[in-house]
Amino acid sequence: MSILELHNVSIRYITGDFKEIGLKEYFIRKMTGNYHVTEFWADKDVTFSLEKGDLLGIIGANGAGKSTLLKVISGIMEPTKGWIKRNGSIAALLELSSGFDGELTVKENAYLRGAMLGYTRKFMDETFKEIIEFADLKEFEDRPFKQLSSGMKSRLAFSIASLVKPDILILDEVLSVGDGAFRKKSEQKMQEMMGGGTTTILVSHSLNQIEDMCSKILWLDKGKQIEFGDDVHGICARYEEFLEKKNKSR
Numbered sequence: 001m002s003i004l005e006l007h008n009v010s011i012r013y014i015t016g017d018f019k020e021i022g023l024k025e026y027f028i029r030k031m032t033g034n035y036h037v038t039e040f041w042a043d044k045d046v047t048f049s050l051e052k053g054d055l056l057g058i059i060g061a062n063g064a065g066k067s068t069l070l071k072v073i074s075g076i077m078e079p080t081k082g083w084i085k086r087n088g089s090i091a092a093l094l095e096l097s098s099g100f101d102g103e104l105t106v107k108e109n110a111y112l113r114g115a116m117l118g119y120t121r122k123f124m125d126e127t128f129k130e131i132i133e134f135a136d137l138k139e140f141e142d143r144p145f146k147q148l149s150s151g152m153k154s155r156l157a158f159s160i161a162s163l164v165k166p167d168i169l170i171l172d173e174v175l176s177v178g179d180g181a182f183r184k185k186s187e188q189k190m191q192e193m194m195g196g197g198t199t200t201i202l203v204s205h206s207l208n209q210i211e212d213m214c215s216k217i218l219w220l221d222k223g224k225q226i227e228f229g230d231d232v233h234g235i236c237a238r239y240e241e242f243l244e245k246k247n248k249s250r
Contacts, residue, residue, distance in 0.1 A: 001087065001088075001089070002048065002049040002050060002051060002084070002085070002097055003050055003051060003052050003054075003167060003168065004050040004073065004086055004087070004109070004199060005048075005049040005050075005084070005085040006048055006049070006073070006082065006084050006085075007047050007081075007082050007083050007084075008045045008047055008081060008082035008083075009043060009045070009046045009047070009069070009072060009079045009081070009082040009083070009084055010038065010041060010043055010044050010045055010047070010079060010080050011041070011042045011065070011068050011069070011072055011079055011080055011223075012039055012041050012042070012080040012081075013039075013040045013041075013042055013079065014038070014039055014040075023209075023222070035107035041223050042068040042069075042221045042222070042223050043065040043068055043069050043072075044066045044224055044225075045082070045083075045224075045225065046065075046069060046082075046218075046220070046225045047228075048216075048218060048228045049197050050201075050216065051196050051199070052100065052157040052167075052197045053194050053195070053196075053198070053199060053215075054114065054194075054199050054200075054215050054216050054217055055194050055199075055200045055201075055202065055203050055213055055214045055215050055216070056199075056200070056201045056202065056214060056215075056216045056218060057203075057204065057209075057210035057214035057216070057218070057232065058070075058201065058203045058215065058217075058220065059204075059205075059210060059217065059218070059220070059235075059236070059239055060204070060219060060221055061243070063222065064220040064221055064222060064223070065222070066172070066189070066220055067094065067172055067203070067224040068209075069220070070092065070094055070172050070183045070201065070203065071094065072084060073086075073090075073092075073113045073168075073170060073201065074092035074094065074170055075090065075114045076092075076094075077138045085240045086168065087167070088166070088167025088168055088199075089117075089118065089158055089166045089167045089168070090166055090167070090168045090169075090170065091117055091160075091161040091162075091164065091166035091168070091169050091170070092169075092172075093157050093158065093161055093170065093171050093172065094170070094172045099112070099113050099116050099157075100145050100153070101145065102144065102145050102146030103144060103145075103146065103241075104144070104145055105141065105142050105143060105144060105145065105168065106132075106137055106140050106141045106142070106143055106144075106145055106148065106156060107128070107132070107141040107142065108161065109145045109156070110124070110128060110132070110141075110156065110160055111124050111128070112133055113157070113160045114127075114160060114164065114185055114235050117161070117164055117166070119164055123164075123178050126165065127163060130163055131156075131159045131160055131163050132159075134155075134159040134162075134163060134185075135152075135155040135159035135198055136155060136158045136182065136190075137152060137155065137156060138142050140152065144231040149181065151182070153165060154182075155182055156194060158171070158186055158189075161176075162186075162189050162190070162224055165193070165196070165198065166198065167197075167198065167199065168198070168199045168200075168201070168242055169193065169198055169199070169200045169201070170200075170201045171189075171201065171202045171203065171227075171238075172203045173199065173203055173204060173205070180250070187209070187212075187213060190202075190213060191213070194215075200215065205235045207239070207240065210232065210236060211232055211233055211236050214232050215228065215229075215230060215232070216228070216230050217229065217230075217232045217235045217236065218234070219235055219238075219239055221242075239249045
């Protein structure tokens, strides 16, 4: 049984001039047919499935629809069309600061994030030491979160999400922040999680990272699914060729 399945998932944004004209003028224009909106499909007819232990890499240029798709997979957004089926718990790291409070300490934020992921205080009491040591933040656990560098925030977020062992782990460019030593440790942890059955989705602009780690790959371009499969090296090579042609045509 697939742990994650998407079928013709499409996400539409509608933009208009409501903010500029106000509520009263909006209704007047709606009644007179003088209100104009623009539809933008961030993703269109995306279809794929993942099994337990898969590590999916998602590639594509800026504006390809990668982050929007992750929001739908994690449940933050609902698809405009199509459907998605999830089996198991999800931990999503879509933004480094999301789910954290800058005024709280590192320790308090770890417990806060754990609670948001559905874990009990008892579980966090048992796991906190391991989380803080993996993130190399033992000397900072009583510091306000806002004082951490972006790399430190990334380490804490990844440590919490990976050590609580979700069924599906979603990472949006999280491993691109921080030093090389922690990236290596994170990659080793992800390989360990795959062996333990965690299904991981990784968005990264580093094709080397995708090729080294991922068992499946999804290529998006302007919201459209170009390729999906387990030929990671082949799809990465075709994506590089696509980028080269695109750059030459400019």
